[in-house]
Amino acid sequence: xQVHLLGTAQDGGVPHPGCDCRRCGAARTDPALARMASxxxxxxxxxxxxxxxxxxxxxxxxxxxxxxxTGSAVPAAILLTHAHLGHYLGxxxxxxxxxxxxxxxxxxxxxxxxxxxxNKPFRHLLDRGEIxxxxxxxxxxxxxxxxxQVPHRNEDADTVGWRLESGGRRVLFIPDFDAYxxxxxxxxxxxxxxxxxxxxxxxxxxxxxxxxxxxxxxVKEAMEILxxxxxKVRFLHLNHSNPLLEDGPERAELRALGFGLAAEGxxxxxxxx
Numbered sequence: 001x002q003v004h005l006l007g008t009a010q011d012g013g014v015p016h017p018g019c020d021c022r023r024c025g026a027a028r029t030d031p032a033l034a035r036m037a038s039x040x041x042x043x044x045x046x047x048x049x050x051x052x053x054x055x056x057x058x059x060x061x062x063x064x065x066x067x068x069x070t071g072s073a074v075p076a077a078i079l080l081t082h083a084h085l086g087h088y089l090g091x092x093x094x095x096x097x098x099x100x101x102x103x104x105x106x107x108x109x110x111x112x113x114x115x116x117x118x119n120k121p122f123r124h125l126l127d128r129g130e131i132x133x134x135x136x137x138x139x140x141x142x143x144x145x146x147x148x149q150v151p152h153r154n155e156d157a158d159t160v161g162w163r164l165e166s167g168g169r170r171v172l173f174i175p176d177f178d179a180y181x182x183x184x185x186x187x188x189x190x191x192x193x194x195x196x197x198x199x200x201x202x203x204x205x206x207x208x209x210x211x212x213x214x215x216x217x218x219v220k221e222a223m224e225i226l227x228x229x230x231x232k233v234r235f236l237h238l239n240h241s242n243p244l245l246e247d248g249p250e251r252a253e254l255r256a257l258g259f260g261l262a263a264e265g266x267x268x269x270x271x272x273x
Contacts, residue, residue, distance in 0.1 A: 001042065001043065001044060001045070001143075001164070001166040001167060001169050001171065001269075001270045002042070002043040002044075002045065002046060002267055002268070002269050002270075003040055003041075003042050003164075003171055003193070003267065003268040003269075003270070004040065004041040004042070004043075004050070004065070004066070004069045004070070004266075004267050005040060005236075005262050005263060005264055005265060005266045005267070005268070006036065006039040006040065006041055006052075006058075006062040006065050006066060006264075006265075007035065007036035007037045007038050007039040007056055007058055007062060007264060008035055008036070008038055008236040008237070008238060008261075008262045008263070008264045009035035009036060009037055009038060009236075009237070009238055009239075009240070009264075010037070010038070010086065010199055010237050010238060010239040010240065011037050011056075011057075011084060011085050011086020011087070012037075012086065012240065013034070013035055013036055013037050013057075013058065013086075013240075014027050014033070014034055014035040014238075014240045014245060015027040015028045015034065015240065016239075016240035019240055021240065021241070023240055023241075023245050023246065024240050033245075035238070035245070035264055036056065036058035036061060036062060036264065037054075037056035037057060037058050037086040037087075038054065038056070038086070038175045038236045038237045038262075039052065039053060039054050039055075039056050039058070039062055040052075040053040040054075040173055040195065041053070041066050041069065041070065041075065042143070042145075042164050042166075042171065043070060043143075044140075044141065044142030044143040044166045044167070045142060045166075045167075047071075048141070048142060048143070049072075049075075049076035049140065050066065050069075050070045050072070050075050050076060051075055051076055051077045051078070051079055051138065051140075051143065051145060051164075052066070052075035052077070052078045052079070053078075053079050053081070053162055053173045054078075054079070054080060054081055054086075054087040054088070054090075054175070055078050055080065055087070055088055055089075055090035055091045055094075055106075056086050056087065056089065056090045057085065057086065057089045057090055058090065059090030059091075059093045060093060060098075062090075063093075063099070065265065069267060073099075074099065074101065074104065075104075076105075076140065077104070077105040077106070077107060077134070077138055077140075078091070078104065078105070078106045078107065078131075079107045079108075079136075079138065079145055079147070079162050080106060080107065080108040080112055081159060081160055081161065081162065081173070081174075081175060081176060082112065082152060082154070082157060082158065082159035082160065082176060083112055083115050083154075083155070083156040083157040084153075084176065087175070087176070088112075088116070088122075091106070091116070091122055091125060091131065092121050092122070092125075094125055094130050094131055095121060095124060095125050095128070095130055096128065096130070100130065101125075101130045101131060102129070102130065103129055103130070103131070103132050104130065104131050104132070105131075105132055105134045105138075106131045106132065106133055106134065107134045107135065107136055107137065107138050107145070107147075108133065108134075108136055109136045109147065109157065109158050109160060110136075111154075111157040111158045112136075112157040112158065113133045114157070115156050115157045116133065117133075136160060142166050142167070143164065143165070143166045144164070144165045144166070145162055145163070145164050145165075146162070146163045146165070147160040147161070147162055147163075148160060148161055148163065148183060148184075148187065149183075150174055150176075150177040150181065150184060151177055151178045151179055151181060151215075152176050152177050152178050152215055153178070153214070153215055159176060159177065161173060161174030161177070161184065161187070162174075163187060163191070166270075167270075167271075167272040167273075168272055168273045169192045169193075169270045169271075169272065169273070170190060170191045170192050170193075171191065171192065171193045171194075171195070171270065172187055172188065172191045172193070172194040172195060172196070173195050174187075174194070174195070174196050174197060175195070175196075175197055175236060175237040176197055176199075176215070176216070176237065177197055177215065177216075177217075178215030178216070178217070179215075179217060180217060180222070180225050180226075185225075188226065188229050188232070188233070189228075189229060191232060192232060192270055193232050193234065193268065193270060194229070194232050194233050194234070195234050195235075195236050195262055196222070196226075196233055196234070196235055196236070197216055197217065197222075197235070197236075197237050198219050198222070198235025198236055198237055198238055198242070198244065198261070199214075199216035199237050199238065199239045199242065200216055200218045200219065200239055200241070200242060201218060201219050201220060201242045201243050201244055201250055202218045202219075202220045203218055203220075205218070205239070205241045205242070206239075206241060216237075219235055219242075219244065219254070222235075223254070223257055223259060226259070227257070230257055230258035230259045231258055233259050233260065234259075234260040234261060234262045235254075235259065235260070235261055235262065236261075236262035238261075244261060
């Protein structure tokens with residue numbers, strides 16, 4: 001199985017709109033420091049069709065990266081996690097104004113599908129047959145994807161994580177959630193690699209806002225919860241406020257405890273057992 005990291009940031013990316021903090025300022029000056037919204041592409045093997053996990057506002061650039069990694073700018077299917085802007089707005093680029101897709105399968109929950117059907121421009125994509133809604137699960141040669149519910153702020157739909165299985169190996173993608181549940185811990189224990197919500201490093205990171213109301217267990221707390229699984233965990237969905245974006249003491253602490261960070265643009269190859 002091959003996993004391509006097409007984005008690793010929180011929905012707003014880095015630099016973040018309207019932010020003049022040191023990290024966002026540096027990313028505006030140096031494009032190498034910029035980060036796109038979290039997104040994975042997964043293949044059963046090199047040369048196999050790729051599935052895209054979430055479709056972000058950075059889709060134009062991410063589709064170019066997808067083509068560079070897999071040979072095609074168009075995935076075989078898209079798997080959605082939930083209805084927050086960084087995870088589905090890229091679907092708009094599949095319409096006739098841009099990619100003009102043809103019956104591209106979009107796998108999501110019934111609630112997420114109802115949200116897309118009720119809102120334009122996504123309704124237009126469905127009416128024109130540019131995308132086709134499918135159940136929240138997928139099987140294709142060499143690759144199986146299974147969704148499971150996770151707790152999050154579900155203002156418009158529900159939220160799922162995805163388990164990708166190929167060749168006896170398992171990869172998890174759970175970029176957004178509010179707490180570690182027993183089901184999630186079971187999934188993490190059984191996985192070979194887990195890409196998990198790392199939005200914030202610690203409590204109090206967002207000045208002047210009620211950070212706890214947003215969910216997202218801070219990485220500092222998550223590392224204690226996940227200490228028995230450190231080697232398989234890579235954090236992504238980093239907010240622009242997260243000091244893990246820089247190579248400082250927080251990264252050193254993370255690495256010392258055996259955890260990893262998802263690196264934008266990297267390809268991870270997971271061999272058969």
